[in-house]
Amino acid sequence: MGEICTERLTLAYDERAVVAGLDIVIPTGRVTALVGPNGCGKSTLLRGLARLLKPRGGSAYLDGRSIWRMPTRELARQLGILPQAPVAPEGLTVRDLVAQGRYPYHGWLNRWSEADEEAVARALDITGMVDLAHRPVDALSGGQRQRAWIAMALAQETKVLLLDEPTTYLDMHHQLEVLHLLRRLNREEGRTVVLVVHNLNHAARYSDHVVALSDGKVVAAGTPQEVVTSEVLREVFGVEAHILSDPDTGVPLCIPYALCENSNVRAPSMDSFAAPHTGHIHV
Amino acid sequence: MTATSFHLTRSSPALSLGLVVALGVLLAVVIVSVLYGAADIGAATVWAALFSYDGSTEHLIIRTLRVPRALVAVLVGGSLAVAGAVMQGVTRNPMADPGLLGIEAGAALAVVAAVHFQGISSLAVYTWFALAGAALAAVVVYALGSAGRGGITPLKLTVSGAALTALLSSLTTGILLLDRRTLDEVCFWLAGSVAGRDLGLMLQALPLICVGLLGALLLGRKVTTLSLGEDVARGLGQRTAWVRAAAALVVVLLAGGAVALAGPVGFVGLVIPHAVRFFVGVNYRWILPYSALAGAIFLVLADVAGRLILRPQELPVGVMTALVGGPFFVYLVRWKVRR
Numbered sequence: 326m327g328e329i330c331t332e333r334l335t336l337a338y339d340e341r342a343v344v345a346g347l348d349i350v351i352p353t354g355r356v357t358a359l360v361g362p363n364g365c366g367k368s369t370l371l372r373g374l375a376r377l378l379k380p381r382g383g384s385a386y387l388d389g390r391s392i393w394r395m396p397t398r399e400l401a402r403q404l405g406i407l408p409q410a411p412v413a414p415e416g417l418t419v420r421d422l423v424a425q426g427r428y429p430y431h432g433w434l435n436r437w438s439e440a441d442e443e444a445v446a447r448a449l450d451i452t453g454m455v456d457l458a459h460r461p462v463d464a465l466s467g468g469q470r471q472r473a474w475i476a477m478a479l480a481q482e483t484k485v486l487l488l489d490e491p492t493t494y495l496d497m498h499h500q501l502e503v504l505h506l507l508r509r510l511n512r513e514e515g516r517t518v519v520l521v522v523h524n525l526n527h528a529a530r531y532s533d534h535v536v537a538l539s540d541g542k543v544v545a546a547g548t549p550q551e552v553v554t555s556e557v558l559r560e561v562f563g564v565e566a567h568i569l570s571d572p573d574t575g576v577p578l579c580i581p582y583a584l585c586e587n588s589n590v591r592a593p594s595m596d597s598f599a600a601p602h603t604g605h606i607h608v
Numbered sequence: 609m610t611a612t613s614f615h616l617t618r619s620s621p622a623l624s625l626g627l628v629v630a631l632g633v634l635l636a637v638v639i640v641s642v643l644y645g646a647a648d649i650g651a652a653t654v655w656a657a658l659f660s661y662d663g664s665t666e667h668l669i670i671r672t673l674r675v676p677r678a679l680v681a682v683l684v685g686g687s688l689a690v691a692g693a694v695m696q697g698v699t700r701n702p703m704a705d706p707g708l709l710g711i712e713a714g715a716a717l718a719v720v721a722a723v724h725f726q727g728i729s730s731l732a733v734y735t736w737f738a739l740a741g742a743a744l745a746a747v748v749v750y751a752l753g754s755a756g757r758g759g760i761t762p763l764k765l766t767v768s769g770a771a772l773t774a775l776l777s778s779l780t781t782g783i784l785l786l787d788r789r790t791l792d793e794v795c796f797w798l799a800g801s802v803a804g805r806d807l808g809l810m811l812q813a814l815p816l817i818c819v820g821l822l823g824a825l826l827l828g829r830k831v832t833t834l835s836l837g838e839d840v841a842r843g844l845g846q847r848t849a850w851v852r853a854a855a856a857l858v859v860v861l862l863a864g865g866a867v868a869l870a871g872p873v874g875f876v877g878l879v880i881p882h883a884v885r886f887f888v889g890v891n892y893r894w895i896l897p898y899s900a901l902a903g904a905i906f907l908v909l910a911d912v913a914g915r916l917i918l919r920p921q922e923l924p925v926g927v928m929t930a931l932v933g934g935p936f937f938v939y940l941v942r943w944k945v946r947r
Contacts, residue, residue: 401845408839414700417836420915427811429845430835433826481844 327355327484327517333383336366336373342381343369344541347543351408356511358520358528360552361538362562367521368409368489370538371512372521375487377517387485401429405483406525407474409490409521413462419473420458423448426480448479461475465500468499475506486510492527500524504531529576530555548589559585625896626715626887630901634682637908641678642670644912646920652709672806680802680913681925682904684870685880687817690824690896691862692877694883696832696893698855701762702940704876706742706863709769712874713776714745715867716798717783724783735868736814742864746856748772753875800873800926800946802911820861821900827854828893835892873926875933876903882940 329351330431334345345365351357351374359367372378374385376392384391392400397514402438405426413422427441427450449455452472460472471491478486490509492500508531513519522528527537534544545552556580558566566581642654649657649666656662657670671818687708693703706712718741719734749772753765780798784791798803834841838882841848880903881895888894907925910932914923 372839375843377842397847398845401843406839406843408843411840413839414890416834416885421889421891422836424842425833425844431829455837478843550849 328388329385329404329450329485329517329519331383331385333375333376334370334380334385335382336369338369342541343452346383347542349536349543349546351517351519353517354511354515355533356508356520357404357534358535359521359530359536359538360521360523360525360561361544362527364537364559365576366541367538368572369541370572371489371519371521372449373404375404375498376400377406377408398429401481401483403483404480404485404487407489407491410494411474413470415459415463415474417463418461419457419465419476420445420449421481422462422473423454423458423476424484429481442478444482448476449511452476466493466499468502471495471499471503472506475503479510484515485517485519488518490523492522492524495498496546500527507531514526525553525558525579529578530571530574539557549576553579611689617767622844623888627897629903630898634905634908635770635902636683637905637912638678641681641908641912642674644915645669645674646915647685647916658713663664673804675808676805676807677802677911678908679718680805680869683810683813683817684866685905685907685910686874686900687820687877687903688873689868689880689899689906691859691866691883692823693881693892693899694827694831694855694859694862695877696881697895698852699762699765700835701758701765702835702882703762703766703878703937705875706866706877707775707872707874708766708857709936710745710749711742711774711859711863711874712867713740713750713773713780715864716872717776717780718744718869719739720783720790720794720798721782723794724787732741734809735816735865739860739864742828742867743790743860744858745772749855751933751946754920759947761826787840793928797871799877799923799924800929801905802870803922803924805869809869813869816865820858823858824862824896827851828891828896829859831855831892831896832890833838835890871924871926873907873929875929876907877938878940879929879933880906880938882936 330348331349331510333341334344334347347370359370361367369378373380374392376449378383379393384393386392389399392404422443423445427444430441443595449458452475454469454472454476456472457469462470465473475488475491478488486507491503491507495503504527507520508519510516520532532549535548535549535555537544537552544561545557548562553568554577555568556567558564558581562581563585564581564582565585566579570576571578571579610812629915641649643649647666647669649670653666654670657667658675661671663666688804692705695706695709696702715738718737722737749765749769750760752768752772754760756764784798786792830846833844833846834848834851838848841851863877884895884898884902888898907929910928911925913923918924
């Protein structure tokens with residue numbers, strides 16, 4: 326279980342509709358990458374799926390139940406979200422951060438349990454943070470810090486994990502480290518993973534399902550082979566690109582080489598946010 | 609870079625023991641505060657005044673001046689430190705403090721206005737006006753700090769607080785310039801003083817402060833989670849709007865109660881939580897009780913120092929805390945604030 330879908334989901338900041346009337350289905354037990362240009366609504370969509378942003382219309386559903394009808398704690402036991410570039414309070418240790426992942430399992434009274442301890446130990450182990458458990462988060466390198474936050478989300482023991490740009494600000498090595506970790510969580514533990522990612526080659530290589538968004542609507546969704554194509558890149562990013570096939574895995578690799586003429590992708594402006602779009606895609 | 613050894617998670621037994629030690633230190637400084645004053649009164653007489661009262665002048669001094677003074681310092685110091693700690697956690701702002709963010713100035717203006725316009729001369733009704741003023745100022749500073757793009761940031765909140773404090777303080781000064789009678793009544797109070805407060809006033813503020821302290825301690829764990837950030841806390845299943853509202857109520861009760869008792873005493877809420885964090889880490893379950901005790905100890909000591917420095921003159925305790933807090937504020941701005 327852990328199936329996420331939306332029905333005519335409309336998300337807006339102030340008066341600007343960023344996502345309007347969106348219907349999507351996120352495949353269960355897979356890694357899904359949300360890609361698209363800046364301001365296309367991918368982070369907004371992720372926030373909408375995680376109940377961080379109240380929809381103007383429609384809803385997101387988890388296993389057929391509207392997430393807005395679920396008790397807060399229950400949702401947090403089924404769905405975890407790692408926001409973009411979170412900042413830990415100065416001096417907070419990795420272990421204390423990871424222990425916060427147990428928050429949805431605690432009411433006013435119940436004490437720290439054996440199950441809590443095991444969940445924290447497992448999360449530290451999977452992310453390779455055991456040796457760093459007593460270090461302050463702010464003293465870690467960028468990659469280690471991101472792993473610490475992922476460990477917190479793991480201690481939450483949710484079947485769905487949403488991550489907003491988990492590889493941004495990381496160097497190449499640490500980006501791969503995080504992506505490998507996410508794929509392992511999916512393959513070995515069957516968690517549904519949804520991530521917003523900028524690098525299309527990463528999206529193609531590490532996800533099973535790619536959703537390309539532009540102006541708040543879905544332009545293409547499907548396997549990496551179906552989505553990472555010259556046409557989609559032209560329409561979504563306004564770039565001309567060669568699409569090669571990875572010699573080892575066969576997944577598409579894109580090499581952008583020029584900007585499209587008459588590109589309909591502009592720097593995000595107020596107009597492009599305001600235009601209502603309806604995207605329909607069923608997988 | 610940072611002194612990591614000080615930030616390691618302390619085990620609960622060590623921290624519990626530390627609280628007992630802090631309680632002992634507090635008791636000791638309260639005794640010192642009761643023993644030292646303008647009149648030389650021996651320890652034996654002090655003891656007798658407390659436990660076999662005979663109505664003599666010396667006993668009267670102990671019972672009606674020195675003991676209330678020490679207790680007021682305990683209550684005010686503890687309240688302001690806890691209020692500051694809660695504000696710092698909930699707003700993720702190292703510079704949050706009921707003084708700096710205008711909440712104390714709001715309470716002070718409300719009291720001065722009440723004395724001026726209503727002709728209220730009894731200290732006893734200060735409490736309700738102080739609470740109302742604190743609440744209003746809290747709402748205004750939060751609204752100003754979160755207006756505009758990007759929501760609430762430490763910088764915007766601090767600037768809003770400074771602007772509000774300047775505005776409210778100048779209004780307070782304006783009233784006092786127009787009205788000498790009000791000035792005479794509230795002058796010493798306005799500088800922040802724990803002297804000359806009778807037990808009646810204390811009994812009126814006591815329940816508010818107790819409710820505030822209890823509420824703060826109950827919120828501790830939730831404040832720790834909220835200090836990770838709004839989105840993270842909500843993702844972990846916290847109803848952050850409720851936690852923020854409860855925290856605001858706690859701050860208003862504590863800061864309003866403290867101002868009603870002692871006038872606006874600055875910097876306690878800023879300095880103490882930082883000092884406490886250095887020793888107990890970042891978990892508010894421990895920061896809050898330690899702040900209560902450390903704030904009380906600090907204010908009692910500041911009051912004793914204020915009596916000793918210019919003997920036989922006395923400096924109001926608010927002046928003493930500003931002498932310590934001012935430089936500390938500069939240190940925070942310089943090294944601790946990230947945009």
